[in-house]
Amino acid sequence: MKLTNDSYLILLGTKNFTERYYRDDQGWLKVSARGRKFRMTAEQVLNHLLPALAGVKPNLIIKVEHHAPGGPPEHKPERSARASVVI
Numbered sequence: 001m002k003l004t005n006d007s008y009l010i011l012l013g014t015k016n017f018t019e020r021y022y023r024d025d026q027g028w029l030k031v032s033a034r035g036r037k038f039r040m041t042a043e044q045v046l047n048h049l050l051p052a053l054a055g056v057k058p059n060l061i062i063k064v065e066h067h068a069p070g071g072p073p074e075h076k077p078e079r080s081a082r083a084s085v086v087i
Helices: 042-054
Strands: 008-013 018-024 027-031 037-040 061-066 083-086
Touching (some): 018 042, 027 042, 042 061
Antiparallel strands (some): 008 061, 018 027, 027 037, 061 083
């Protein structure tokens, strides 16, 4: 099992929207709730995730899914997440 950064999909959102963060061959990518794609540095990804994990922004849901390497991960709502945190 490969446990590198490019084998995870991070979902951040509320009950009304979800943003996806994942790493591909060019770096980190954010896909907004509207489907827009933004390139990000690792520091920018942490700046988005840390306030939610620290509880500064209430009612945020964070899920992390593990995927097999190769190609961008697709979010499949029927698949259960490996880990989730509700703050």
